[in-house]
Amino acid sequence: MKLQELTKPWAAFNYGFLDESAKRELRRRILKAIAIPGCQVPYASREVPMARGWGTGGLQVTLTLLKPASVVKVIDQGADDSVNASSIRKFFGRVGGVVETEDTGKATIVQSRHRIPEEKLREDQVLVLQVPNPEPLRPVQPDISIARDMHGDADYGQLWLVLYEQLVKSGRIMQGAEYPSLVNGRYVITPSPIPRWDVPKLNQADHLTILSAGREKRLYAVPPYTKVEPLVFDDVPYRVEDHHDKTCYRSNVTGYFVNELPQEDGSSAYELSDSHFGIKHIRKAEGEPVEIGDTWYKNGRMTDDRA
Amino acid sequence: MAYVATRGGEHAIEQAERLFRSDLGTITRDRVETVRDNFPYLVDRLMGEASLYEPDLAALALAQAGGDLYEAVLLLRAYRTTQPRIAIAEPVTQPDLFTVRRVSAAFKDIPGGQILGPTLDYSHRLLQVHVLMGEDYTPEPVIPAAEPAPATQPSLTDWQKAQGLIADHPVETVSPEKIPDLTREPLLFPAPRAHKLQSLARADTGGTLALGYSTMRGYGDVHPTVNELRLGEAPVRLRHPRGTVFSAGRVRVSQAEIISKSKSLELGFSATFGWNEVKVIAAAALDLASTRPDAHPASTEEFVLYHTEPVESSGFCIHFKLPHYVTFQSALDAIRDAKANGNAATAATGAKKLPTKEQEVAL
Amino acid sequence: MTLSLLPTADDSRTNATFEEMMWALSRPGIVRTLPAGGLAAMAESLIDRECSFHVEDDVEFEHALKRSGARAVSLSEAEYVFTVIDTEEKVSRHAVLRTGTLAYPDEAATLFAPARFGFGQGLRLTGPGIKDSLTIAVDGIDPSFWQMRERAIRYPLGFDVYLVDGDDVIGLPRSTKIEVL
Structure with a gap:
């Protein structure tokens, strides 16, 4: 072997920023994550030109998938124009020359923090979720090594206990976002801090979801057509946020996840959290030819015709 | 059509970055060399934390980050990560x-x-304030040891x-690639x-x-x-x-x-x-x-x-500046509901206190 | 700032190859077609000096993989196994494949084996990535392999398989339940 065989002509940065050896590692880990749905696969997690905790996990996955023909949508809290989403999207353009979009239907890759779009994703789309803390057991077991053994034994009793305690103390399950969910009947995952509203969108979905925590160096996946069940008791049904009857003051659309905007008179106004979904409704109302995709929720209710 | 200003974020972050960079001014090679030559211990600390030994790059990172060490470490690490590993040095004893x-x-x-x-x-840590009055602080010459x-x-x-x-x-012998x-x-x-x-x-x-x-x-x-x-x-x-x-x-x-x-x-x-x-x-x-x-x-x-x-x-520390309003909204929903139920239950039974631990277990 | 907006030919090849491999494993049983290069392209997009591999009975391919810097190791140690499983005898050798540990089930083998698609043994697949169920036909794999696989998988422990027919690929992760028809 010669040194030359291991090197190549110098370039300040590679296409897609990550060098090929970093991409190969991510590819290997992503494949294992897909093969064992919900299993947290450790990876080296390279430093990227963004601070840890700012989407570096999602970034590495998207950069690995990136090609010039990719059409990328980046959202934060449901919004395309959120500052960090803008920054990440700009980076993809800068290092990947990709096509940027705000339209869920047009994207090949959707990278998101804290939301899953309201329009259904298709079989050919990848959802990349940024994950701050990949460990659903962290609240009951901060030690990552012990938590790993608990996953190995499918020892989730303490999680159930936490939910039960909430039920007893508060009369309902108080878990807000990142609701622990069982994937393919084996691994409990945190679906990232998406609201409870979004968790059912992972169940038997048409699309592939890759969840990646850059700082914590773990990635996991929910393949298409995979069972994702929020942890619930048989006699206490899973409850999403009570947003089914909220109307967006901008688009006048009702029945989707909203942001609450406190008003000076003490009341609240609501706007659609999925910003581009709202824009499409506004444009359509104004007579523009806009195609709004099929949605998971209809009339404020999850339409779950799947098993 | 107020909703359509979706590029607002992009403009804002760009201007915010410009503001930071214009405060620092132009980064020149001279400036980088000045940092490198004047702050060897700072450059050393940075190279250690970045695990990249290159004083010029470290000085550049410091200059570019205006001396913010965490920013400089990130700059260097993010550069390091793109470099191929072409050889493994022999062990140093x-x-x-x-x-x-x-x-x-x-x-x-x-x-x-x-x-x-x-x-x-063993030095006395005295700030040489006279330097600020125009008097140079020139170190005493070192007297070489006899041997x-x-x-x-x-x-x-x-x-x-x-x-x-x-x-x-x-000592375990490990082949370099392992x-x-x-x-x-x-x-x-x-x-x-x-x-x-x-x-x-x-x-x-x-x-x-x-x-x-x-x-x-x-x-x-x-x-x-x-x-x-x-x-x-x-x-x-x-x-x-x-x-x-x-x-x-x-x-x-x-x-x-x-x-x-x-x-x-x-x-x-x-x-x-x-x-x-x-x-x-x-x-x-x-x-x-x-x-x-x-x-x-x-x-x-x-x-x-x-x-x-x-x-x-x-x-992770600075990421808490990012918006978290979706998770907040999600928690708010549960809290409001629990409160409403709690009030209803309290009104119905007249009970004012939460169940004791024993009662909880018994439930 | 010099940023490369255009991938090199190598970048594009490994990226496209991986994409097909990703979808093959995400949708077990559905044939995906690599842009070119078959097994060699798959190996190139995954394997380097951080990995170990094992090639059965193909000295030339083994030599090519060694050039990636990956370590050639025994069948029971290898992360990536390139092999042929068309006889019962060959299949039985593979009972030693790595299946990971309960703490790290990902530390398991990925097996690449040549096959022919569209005729031969019928298999009904169910599991993650499969809408209801899917029936495929593959030839060139000894029927004993399916029993061996079933015995080896103690989910989440197990190994993952790519069947390769030229540039056509079928992924069979350990999560797929296979019923031999």
Whole structure:
């Protein structure tokens, strides 16, 4: 072997920023994550030109998938124009020359923090979720090594206990976002801090979801057509946020996840959290030819015709 | 159509970045060289935490970040990660180090001698305020020793091992490509020794000091003594594909051995790029403390290695500035509902207090 | 700042190959077609000096993989196994494949084996990535392989399989339940 065989002509940065050896590692880990749905696969997690905790996990996955023909949508809290989403999207353009979009239907890759779009994703789309803390057991077991053994034994009793305690103390399950969910009947995952509203969108979905925590160096996946069940008791049904009857003051659309905007008179106004979904409704109302995709929720209710 | 201003965020972040950069002004080669030449210890600290030995790049990172160390570490790490690994240097042993400073607190004198080298340890920390009044502060000339100290020094632990004072752990021969490297593989626990030492070498100086200090102060039963502290230059020797070993240059390194005098003599070790004594002493103390079976929670391997990672800890800390209104909304919903139910229940039963623990269990 | 907006030919090839491999494993049983290069392209997009591999009975391919810097190791140690499983005898040798540990089930083998698609043994697949169920036909794999696989998988422990027919690929992760028809 010669040194030359291991090197190549110098370039300040590679296409897609990550060098090929970093991409190969991510590819290997992503494949294992897909093969064992919900299993947290450790990876080296390279430093990227963004601070840890700012989407570096999602970034590495998207950069690995990136090609010039990719059409990328980046959202934060449901919004395309959120500052960090803008920054990440700009980076993809800068290092990947990709096509940027705000339209869920047009994207090949959707990278998101804290939301899953309201329009259904298709079989050919990848959802990349940024994950701050990949460990659903962290609240009951901060030690990552012990938590790993608990996953190995499918020892989730303490999680159930936490939910039960909430039920007893508060009369309902108080878990807000990142609701622990069982994937393919084996691994409990945190679906990232998406609201409870979004968790059912992972169940038997048409699309592939890759969840990646850059700082914590773990990635996991929910393949298409995979069972994702929020942890619930048989006699206490899973409850999403009570947003089914909220109307967006901008688009006048009702029945989707909203942001609450406190008003000076003490009341609240609501706007659609999925910003581009709202824009499409506004444009359509104004007579523009806009195609709004099929949605998971209809009339404020999850339409779950799947098993 | 107020909703359609979706590019607002993009404009805002661009202008915010411009504001920061225009405050700093133009970064020139001169400026970078000034940083490099004036702040060698800062550059050293940065190169250690970034685990990239390149004073010019480190100085550039400092200039570009306006001296914000965490930003500079991230800049360098993000650059480092894109570079291919083309060769693995030969191992460096203590007698290979071109040693400029070497002290032991464990013995009055040691084979090879105590060499103070460049240090402020015994200086009086007086701010030379007259410089601000236009009077230069020129250091006194150094009077060379009658007999210069040898360039290399033996290892003190070799002597201690020969005396049977320290256990001589067999050295595992690992082929270069099998040396664990956490820039290419995840840190898992229990961590391989190589990962642990590498992680400490890259650790945040301040964070390492904070945790190291806590064990030194008494959280943990390590009573540390500096067995040997060295500053020096390590030769970087590479093996040519034809088999010959050649030197590609030298890097400044620090290393510390901390010896425990409780029960039996045990060593903790740390080494890093650059001259950074505080870090290697603290890290070696943590290495020792975390090896104990009954380590204090703040000095277990997992706790120490995770929480002294400069890029991860600083990044996560500042990420809380990002909007979190979706998660907040999600929690708000549950809280409001629980409150409404609670009020309803209270009104219905007249009960004012929550069930006791026993009642909860009974439910 | 010099940023490369255009991938090199190598970048594009490994990226496109991986994409097909990703979808093959995400949708077990559905044939995906690599842009070119078959097994060699798959190996190139995954394997380097951080990995170990094992090649059965193909010295030339083994030599090519060694050039990636990956370590050639025994069948029971290898992360990536390139092999032929068209006889019962060959299948039985593979009972030693790595299946990971409960703490790290990902530390398991990925097996690449040549096959022919569209005729031969019928298999009904169910599991993650499969809408209801899917029936495929493959030839060139000894029937004993399916029993061996079933015995080896103690989910989440197990190994993952790519069947390769030229540039056509079928992924069979350990999560797929296979019923031999």
